[in-house]
Amino acid sequence: MKPSVKHEGVIMTKEIRLNGFAMNCAGHLSPGMWTHPRDRSASYNDIDYWTDIARILERGKFDALFLADVLGVYDVFRGTVDAALTHGAQVPVNDPAIVVPAMAQVTEHLGFTITATLSFEPPYPFARRMSTLDHVTRGRIGWNIVTGYLDSAAKGSGLDKQTAHDRRYDIAHEYMDVVYKLWEGSWADDAVLRDRAYNIFARPDRVRKVRHAGEYYRVDAIHLSEPSPQRTPTLFQAGTSQKGMDFAAKHAEGVFVGGPSTHVIAPRVAELRKRARAFGRNAADLLIFMGINVVVDRTEVAARAKLEEYKRYTNTEGALALLSGWTGIDFSQYDWDEPLRYIKNDAMQSVVEGFTVADPNKVWTLRELATSAGLGAAWPLLVGAPDQVADGLQRWVAETDVDGFNLAYIVSPESFADFVDLVVPELQRRGVYKREYTEGTLREKLYGPGRRRLAPDHPGAQFRYVASPT
Amino acid sequence: MKPSVKHEGVIMTKEIRLNGFAMNCAGHLSPGMWTHPRDRSASYNDIDYWTDIARILERGKFDALFLADVLGVYDVFRGTVDAALTHGAQVPVNDPAIVVPAMAQVTEHLGFTITATLSFEPPYPFARRMSTLDHVTRGRIGWNIVTGYLDSAAKGSGLDKQTAHDRRYDIAHEYMDVVYKLWEGSWADDAVLRDRAYNIFARPDRVRKVRHAGEYYRVDAIHLSEPSPQRTPTLFQAGTSQKGMDFAAKHAEGVFVGGPSTHVIAPRVAELRKRARAFGRNAADLLIFMGINVVVDRTEVAARAKLEEYKRYTNTEGALALLSGWTGIDFSQYDWDEPLRYIKNDAMQSVVEGFTVADPNKVWTLRELATSAGLGAAWPLLVGAPDQVADGLQRWVAETDVDGFNLAYIVSPESFADFVDLVVPELQRRGVYKREYTEGTLREKLYGPGRRRLAPDHPGAQFRYVASPT
Numbered sequence: 001m002k003p004s005v006k007h008e009g010v011i012m013t014k015e016i017r018l019n020g021f022a023m024n025c026a027g028h029l030s031p032g033m034w035t036h037p038r039d040r041s042a043s044y045n046d047i048d049y050w051t052d053i054a055r056i057l058e059r060g061k062f063d064a065l066f067l068a069d070v071l072g073v074y075d076v077f078r079g080t081v082d083a084a085l086t087h088g089a090q091v092p093v094n095d096p097a098i099v100v101p102a103m104a105q106v107t108e109h110l111g112f113t114i115t116a117t118l119s120f121e122p123p124y125p126f127a128r129r130m131s132t133l134d135h136v137t138r139g140r141i142g143w144n145i146v147t148g149y150l151d152s153a154a155k156g157s158g159l160d161k162q163t164a165h166d167r168r169y170d171i172a173h174e175y176m177d178v179v180y181k182l183w184e185g186s187w188a189d190d191a192v193l194r195d196r197a198y199n200i201f202a203r204p205d206r207v208r209k210v211r212h213a214g215e216y217y218r219v220d221a222i223h224l225s226e227p228s229p230q231r232t233p234t235l236f237q238a239g240t241s242q243k244g245m246d247f248a249a250k251h252a253e254g255v256f257v258g259g260p261s262t263h264v265i266a267p268r269v270a271e272l273r274k275r276a277r278a279f280g281r282n283a284a285d286l287l288i289f290m291g292i293n294v295v296v297d298r299t300e301v302a303a304r305a306k307l308e309e310y311k312r313y314t315n316t317e318g319a320l321a322l323l324s325g326w327t328g329i330d331f332s333q334y335d336w337d338e339p340l341r342y343i344k345n346d347a348m349q350s351v352v353e354g355f356t357v358a359d360p361n362k363v364w365t366l367r368e369l370a371t372s373a374g375l376g377a378a379w380p381l382l383v384g385a386p387d388q389v390a391d392g393l394q395r396w397v398a399e400t401d402v403d404g405f406n407l408a409y410i411v412s413p414e415s416f417a418d419f420v421d422l423v424v425p426e427l428q429r430r431g432v433y434k435r436e437y438t439e440g441t442l443r444e445k446l447y448g449p450g451r452r453r454l455a456p457d458h459p460g461a462q463f464r465y466v467a468s469p470t
Numbered sequence: 471m472k473p474s475v476k477h478e479g480v481i482m483t484k485e486i487r488l489n490g491f492a493m494n495c496a497g498h499l500s501p502g503m504w505t506h507p508r509d510r511s512a513s514y515n516d517i518d519y520w521t522d523i524a525r526i527l528e529r530g531k532f533d534a535l536f537l538a539d540v541l542g543v544y545d546v547f548r549g550t551v552d553a554a555l556t557h558g559a560q561v562p563v564n565d566p567a568i569v570v571p572a573m574a575q576v577t578e579h580l581g582f583t584i585t586a587t588l589s590f591e592p593p594y595p596f597a598r599r600m601s602t603l604d605h606v607t608r609g610r611i612g613w614n615i616v617t618g619y620l621d622s623a624a625k626g627s628g629l630d631k632q633t634a635h636d637r638r639y640d641i642a643h644e645y646m647d648v649v650y651k652l653w654e655g656s657w658a659d660d661a662v663l664r665d666r667a668y669n670i671f672a673r674p675d676r677v678r679k680v681r682h683a684g685e686y687y688r689v690d691a692i693h694l695s696e697p698s699p700q701r702t703p704t705l706f707q708a709g710t711s712q713k714g715m716d717f718a719a720k721h722a723e724g725v726f727v728g729g730p731s732t733h734v735i736a737p738r739v740a741e742l743r744k745r746a747r748a749f750g751r752n753a754a755d756l757l758i759f760m761g762i763n764v765v766v767d768r769t770e771v772a773a774r775a776k777l778e779e780y781k782r783y784t785n786t787e788g789a790l791a792l793l794s795g796w797t798g799i800d801f802s803q804y805d806w807d808e809p810l811r812y813i814k815n816d817a818m819q820s821v822v823e824g825f826t827v828a829d830p831n832k833v834w835t836l837r838e839l840a841t842s843a844g845l846g847a848a849w850p851l852l853v854g855a856p857d858q859v860a861d862g863l864q865r866w867v868a869e870t871d872v873d874g875f876n877l878a879y880i881v882s883p884e885s886f887a888d889f890v891d892l893v894v895p896e897l898q899r900r901g902v903y904k905r906e907y908t909e910g911t912l913r914e915k916l917y918g919p920g921r922r923r924l925a926p927d928h929p930g931a932q933f934r935y936v937a938s939p940t
Contacts, residue, residue, distance in 0.1 A: 024602070026671060035666040042664050042671070045605040045696070047575060071595060073692060081674065081692060088671030092662075092696040094602040095595070101572040102606065105517060125541060125565070125590050132494070132564040135515040136572065192562075194512050196505040199785060201496060201512070201558030204551065222543060222551060226515070226562040315669060 016397060016432050017404030017446065019066040019113065019289055020057045020416055024094040028068070029293075030375060030410045031089045031322060032315025039313075041412040044094065047102045053413045054103035057110055060420030061434055063445050064111030064142055065103070066236070066256070066289075066406050067096035071117050074325035077317075078332040084325075087318030097133060104137040111442035113142030113236050113254070118175045119168065123217060124224075127182040130233050131225030139229025139441030139452065144236040145251065147172045169243040174214045176251055180460040181210040183232045186223035188465045202226070208465070231453055232460050234442045240268075249275030249286065250459055253446070256406055258291040258379055262399040265290055269401045281457045287403040287446055290396065293381040293410060296422045300384045307383050310375060310410055319370040336367040375410055386426040393423075394432060486867060486902050487874030487916065489536040489583065489759055490527045490886055494564040498538070499763075500845060500880045501559045501792060502785025509783075511882040514564065517572045523883045524573035527580055530890030531904055533915050534581030534612055535573070536706070536726070536759075536876050537566035541587050544795035547787075548802040554795075557788030567603060574607040581912035583612030583706050583724070588645045589638065593687060594694075597652040600703050601695035609699025609911030609922065614706040615721065617642045639713040644684045646721055650930040651680040653702045656693035658935045672696070678935070701923055702930050704912045710738075719745030719756065720929055723916070726876055728761040728849055732869040735760055739871045751927045757873040757916055760866065761849040763880055766892045770854045777853050780845060780880055789840040806837040845880055856896040863893075864902060 026034040026042040034042040043049040057065055073091045074084040084091045100112045114133070116126065134141045147168045191206035212219040237252035239245055248255045249272055257272075259265040273283035295310065297303040320331045340363075375381060382392040396402060409415035427433035438445045441452050454460045496504040496512040504512040513519040527535055543561045544554040554561045570582045584603070586596065604611045617638045661676035682689040707722035709715055718725045719742055727742075729735040743753035765780065767773040790801045810833075845851060852862040866872060879885035897903035908915045911922050924930045 032669065034664075034671065035669055037666075045698075047571065047606045051575070071598075071694070073694070081677075085672045085674040085677055086670055091692075091694065092657075092672070093694050094605060095599045098567070098571055098599060098602040098606055101517065101568055101570075102575045105521070105572045105575060120592055120595055122590055122592070128541075129565045129568065132568040135564060136517045136568055187562075194504075196507075196512075199502065199505055200556055201504065202555045202562070204555040207551075207555055222561075224541070224543070224561065224563050228515075 014397065014403070014432075015434065016393060016427060017287060017289065018060070018062045018433075019064045019404070019406045020053065020062050021066050021068065021291065021406040021408045022053065022412065023068040023090065024096045024099060025090050025092060026088040027318075028090065028412075029322075029379070029408045030314070031087050031318030031373075033310065033313050033375075033411055034088055035315075036310065036313040036411050038414050039411045041409075042088070047099060049413075050099040050103050051106045053416060054107045054110055056413055056416045056420055058107045060416070060424045061437060062110060062407075062420075063404075064113050064140075064442060066113040066142075066144065067099075067115060068144070069093070069096045069115035069117070069146070071120055074321045076328060076330050077321040077324035079330065083317045083321040087315045087321065089315075089318040089321045097129065100133060100141075101136050104140060109140075109437040109445070111140040111142055111234070111445065112137060113144050113234070113442075115144040115146055117146045118172055119147060123175055123178045123182070124219060124221065127179045128224045130179075131183065131223070131228045134228035134230050134233055135225065139443075141230065142234040142236055142254065142442055144238065144256070145172070145176075145247075146238075147247075166243060169247055171216045172247060173250075174216050176460070177214070177463070178210070178212050178217045178219055180232060180463040181212055182219070182223040183228075184454070184460055185463040185465050186210050187227050188467065189227060192226045206465075206467075229452060230441045230443050234446065235460075245272060245275060248272060249281075250279045253285065253443070253454075253458070254287045254289055256289050256291065257402070260380060262396065265396070265400040265402065273401075279459065282455065285447070285455055285457075288401070289404050289406045290400070290402045291379040291408060292393075292396075292405045293375065293379050293408050294389055294415065294419055294423065295381065295383045295410065296386060296389045296418050298385065298422065300388060303384050303388075307375070311371065314371050314375055316367060316370040319373040320366070323370065323373055331366060331370075334366055336370070337365045340364045340366060340369060379408065386422040389419075389423050390426040390430060393427070394430070397432075484867065484873070484902070485904065486863060486897060487757060487759065488530070488532045488903075489534045489874070489876045490523065490532050491536045491538065491761065491876040491878045492523065492882065493538040493560065494566045494569060495560050495562060496558040497788070498560065498882075499792075499849070499878045500784070501557050501788030501843075503780065503783050503845075503881055504558055505785075506780065506783040506881050508884050509881045511879075512558070517569065519883075520569040520573050521576045523886060524577050524580055526883050526886045526890055528577045530886070530894045531907060532580060532877075532890075533874075534583050534610075534912060536583045536612075536614065537569075537585055538614070539563070539566045539585035539587070539616070541590055544791045546798060546800050547791040547794035549800065553787045553791040557785045557791065559785075559788040559791045567599065570603060570611075571606050574610060579610075579907040579915070581610040581612055581704070581915065582607060583614050583704070583912075585614040585616055587616045588642055589617060593645055593648040593652070594689060594691065597649045598694045600649075601653065601693070601698045601701075604698035604700050604703055605695065609913070611700065612704040612706055612724065612912055614708065614726070615642070615646075615717075616708075617717075636713060639717055641686045642717060643720075644686050646930070647684070647933070648680070648682050648687045648689055650702060650933040651682055652689070652693040654924070654930055655933040655935050656680050657697050658937065659697060662696045676935075676937075699922060700911045700913050704916065705930075715742060715745060718742060719751075720749045723755065723913070723924075723928070724757045724759055726759050726761065727872070730850060732866065735866070735870040735872065743871075749929065752925065755917070755925055755927075758871070759874050759876045760870070760872045761878060762863075762866075762875045763845065763849050763851040763878050764859055764885065764889055764893065765851065765853045765880065766856060766859050766888050768855065768892065770858060773854050773858075777845070781841065784841050784845055786837060786840040789843040790836070793840065793843055801836060801840075804836055806840070807835045810834045810836060810839060849878065856892040859889075859893050860896040860900060863897070864900070867902075 073081045075081040077083050096114045188206035192202045193200050210219050236254040237248040238256040239248045269288050276286045277283045295307045324331050382389045543551045545551040547553050566584045658676035662672045663670050680689050706724040707718040708726040709718045739758050746753045746756045765777045794801050852859045
């Protein structure tokens with residue numbers, strides 16, 4: 001890693017990486033904001049909404065659009081999905097993969113990281129779908145690996161509840177082996193000739209069956225797609241439990257972290273890098289993105305006015321529906337004006353900390369928490385003029401060693417457009433953000449030329465096709 | 471149905487419906503033709519290849535592009551996939567759904583019918599994926615329902631072989647009930663308000679959980695997507711067994727049939743319509759499409775010359791790999807110059823008949839069959855000037871009561887472009903083909919205005935959301 005140094009009063013850091021963060025639904029992380037007159041996220045069924053977002057992000061040289069997903073609904077609040085439905089809090093929610101090919105068609109460089117829950121995707125057709133996406137986008141696909149966390153998703157799939165957490169990760173590790181074998185090991189790089197003169201499409205001696213007989217999966221078949229530009233899509237993960245962090249440290253190339261303050265994020269980043277080293281990987285190859293919200297305008301006064309205007313559209317009940325789902329606490333049982341410190345579990349602790357860090361002396365109420373969460377779900381919120389936002393981003397990088405940010409929107413696509421028009425030029429001026437894309441695949445954009453495939457020290461690389469001695 | 475009448479020596483028939491027929495691979499049904507200098511199908515990984523096809527078909531007012539699929543490989547010939555791989559005979563093969571959103575973006579009317587094998591797609595995420603496709607295409611999605619027929623696909627999914635045929639159809643009927651409940655029954659038409667002023671995205675009292683506890687599937691969840699333009703995608707099927715025909719007669723709106731001659735197709739069409747009536751459906755709502763190949767040019771002489779030129783690129787071994795997969799007969803065990811009549815089983819009988827019908831006195835050899843199969847897999851081949859092809863199509867409709875055709879390509883996209891430029895105007899001149907698209911969804915294009923949703927007599931309609939008495 002490049003050292004962080006002070007230079008002319010500005011904190012110099014390594015190059016900042018940026019993903020846009022969205023979900024195929026209205027509002028995503030800012031419940032109620034779909035009612036804002038300038039918000040277009042309620043048009044998530046319309047492909048033009050998505051192609052517009054893609055164009056904006058590519059204009060801002062973002063590495064990728066990161067598409068979250070849940071295959072379930074938020075039904076902890078009052079024990080029903082009613083509040084989530086009423087306020088469109090991540091329900092209805094459409095398949096993220098389907099909007100990607102159209103966005104890829106109107107862009108040249110922007111990557112697309114799709115969340116897919118492996119518990120509910122059989123590996124054989126899933127591997128083909130991702131290969132197809134990698135082909136049609138010319139290597140711009142990432143996969144955010146999720147093992148599933150909502151009971152409601154399990155209930156959609158014939159189970160009464162989620163598989164136990166630890167066993168879920170055992171299944172996930174085996175699933176990864178299966179898809180690595182399909183992506184990396186079934187076809188040699190030179191298997192496909194497309195030789196019209198000699199009438200040879202592919203060389204059968206350079207294609208082999210994946211023979212996997214594990215505890216949870218069995219496959220005895222060749223991968224159906226020929227090698228795509230990246231083979232294995234660029235891998236992202238966001239686990240925060242012990243097992244989840246190990247999974248990320250072993251498999252992920254990008255890790256997505258959320259947290260309220262530098263003193264929460266910094267040790268987590270260090271821990272992730274330490275664990276990656278323990279798996280024999282280059283710790284710098286673990287690119288860590290933190291979730292962030294930005295409200296920016298030409299001046300601080302204008303930005304603060306914009307924030308106040310946004311606040312009028314937040315929705316308390318919708319926010320509590322999301323917060324209840326994330327924490328497992330049914331907030332409907334509490335008085336909304338009760339101080340937060342009386343509501344406790346591990347997940348809640350980190351939420352509360354997110355709000356208290358800004359002002360440790362203030363006693364937050366549930367109502368206040370929900371209002372703030374309505375502006376981006378308890379992630380750090382940077383508000384100000386372009387230079388103030390840039391200072392804030394650089395400070396996060398310097399103090400936590402994250403590599404970049406997943407920028408959520410509050411009002412879509414306005415939040416993306418504001419950032420691209422105002423903050424990106426400032427970051428470029430400071431020399432901490434690219435002026436041009438690197439050519440090539442998403443992985444090459446993140447790691448540089450020549451890094452089209454998984455690194456040799458990545459566990460997926462061991463499954464690479466190696467010719468048999470003849 | 472409109473009556474067929476003779477008019478000025480031309481056989482007048484009902485309006486002819488047309489689908490283009492392709493697959494996300496090189497060559498599809500014409501093994502070897504990917505080596506033809508003008509064939510672009512080897513570029514199936516490139517999205518521009520697909521958007522060009524979509525534009526051509528829309529120019530020709532085709533109802534839809536019908537995308538075949540197999541989630542497996544052809545490995546009956548010599549007991550290995552080698553011949554199929556060498557000649558690119560439907561392997562490698564990519565996911566059909568992923569190329570649709572980009573094609574939808576460059577067209578306004580063309581429908582897209584995707585083949586998906588329900589045995590390997592869990593119904594809950596599958597239903598959401600299809601709803602998402604229906605949303606982003608504004609209601610232009612069809613689903614060709616396949617229960618799976620290749621053992622190699624089962625082996626990709628942890629099974630030693632396919633589920634027994636009859637049980638597979640039991641599973642398929644239950645699967646349909648599950649997806650009908652999700653598509654038709656979970657959300658009321660007026661559930662989603664998007665009311666910014668009153669801050670109501672959806673009305674929870676108009677959304678209900680699907681509670682399905684069957685023999686093979688359990689679901690206890692709301693559908694994740696709000697109602698798409700068609701809700702249930704337009705349904706296609708192609709079963710030919712007794713159980714398969716019953717499945718089609720019950721569930722399908724479009725049925726895809728293949729057969730060599732009018733005297734094979736006509737009774738099958740009659741039988742399908744009879745069975746549809748037995749299920750209480752309007753027999754005319756069963757739109758029956760037969761597979762066909764066309765080589766057309768401005769004159770018959772030019773068309774025949776084009777056919778001869780095509781023949782030089784057919785591939786015998788690739789064709790036998792496909793034929794072996796379809797018939798279950800490993801043709802590598804036979805002398806290629808042996809007369810076909812000695813090679814027998816039910817599937818083979820229909821293949822042989824396909825070739826003998828043209829010239830009943832000729833003794834066909836395996837080699838000759840393969841050469842012809844290389845030009846479109848044993849489907850009827852119409853060769854000639856535009857008026858001759860139009861005569862042939864009208865004769866098929868008049869003599870078999872099919873509603874239209876799935877037009878395969880021999881050279882892609884040339885076969886589509888030739889047909890659109892030469893045959894379509896001739897059909898329009900004769901008044902048997904539309905000059906303009908009907909507005910609306912794929913279902914409305916097939917059945918007319920007002921038919922956006924499943925017909926009331928379709929079995930899926932019984933699962934429609936009906937308000938509870940209050």
